[in-house]
Amino acid sequence: MLNLVLFGPPGAGKGTQSQKLIDKYGLIHLSTGDLLRGEISQGTELGLEAKKLMDEGLLVPDAVVIGMISNKLDANKDAKGFIFDGFPRTVAQAEALDTLLESKSSAISGMVALEVDDDELERRLLLRGKDSGRPDDADPAIIRKRIKEYNDKTKPVAGYYKNQNKFTSINGIGSIEEIFSAIVAVIEKY
Numbered sequence: 001m002l003n004l005v006l007f008g009p010p011g012a013g014k015g016t017q018s019q020k021l022i023d024k025y026g027l028i029h030l031s032t033g034d035l036l037r038g039e040i041s042q043g044t045e046l047g048l049e050a051k052k053l054m055d056e057g058l059l060v061p062d063a064v065v066i067g068m069i070s071n072k073l074d075a076n077k078d079a080k081g082f083i084f085d086g087f088p089r090t091v092a093q094a095e096a097l098d099t100l101l102e103s104k105s106s107a108i109s110g111m112v113a114l115e116v117d118d119d120e121l122e123r124r125l126l127l128r129g130k131d132s133g134r135p136d137d138a139d140p141a142i143i144r145k146r147i148k149e150y151n152d153k154t155k156p157v158a159g160y161y162k163n164q165n166k167f168t169s170i171n172g173i174g175s176i177e178e179i180f181s182a183i184v185a186v187i188e189k190y
């Protein structure tokens with residue numbers, strides 16, 4: 001199985017690259033952001049709770065996203081592999097993911113991190129906000145809060161995979177095709 005964690009700050013291009021990787025490798029895309037937005041649009045209780053935090057640029061509780069990922073793994077037992085996008089976002093989530101995969105006799109193949117500087121991120125997110133309709137993309141103060149949450153809580157997740165010798169970082173600035181080729185080159189070595 002190919003189980004890839006695509007890592008990087010908000011606006012790094014994880015969603016764009018995930019789509020291309022799915023097409024090439026036939027993987028299942030698990031984006032906790034998309035799953036949470038799905039809950040919000042269905043008006044579930046989970047969605048209502050998550051929305052308050054998401055609109056503030058804060059992370060939702062670990063237990064919530066771990067539960068959603070667990071359900072998706074169970075629902076896709078015959079998958080060739082998964083792309084985890086926007087998850088794990090805390091070390092506790094990374095540990096939980098390892099436990100979930102171990103219980104299915106599987107494991108993470110590796111993490112690929114997209115490196116993009118903060119100024120470029122803010123520029124991309126504000127641009128995306130013009131047509132994404134996402135409240136968390138519309139306000140520079142919220143964008144900065146998301147980048148701060150990333151620096152405080154999510155960056156340490158890279159260290160978690162470095163310790164397991166599963167970490168590779170690539171330049172997230174360049175054309176979509178250039179970045180895609182760099183990711184594919186990493187995957188081909190797994």
Ligand code: ADP
Nearest residue numbers: 010011032033034054058059060065086087089
């Ligand atoms: P981006 O890649 O632009 O950060 P996402 O769609 O991945 O956007 O996430 C949007 C919001 O959803 C986050 O700011 C956070 O509130 C919430 N979220 C998504 N994934 C997680 C997660 N794994 N843990 C906690 N909160 C999450």
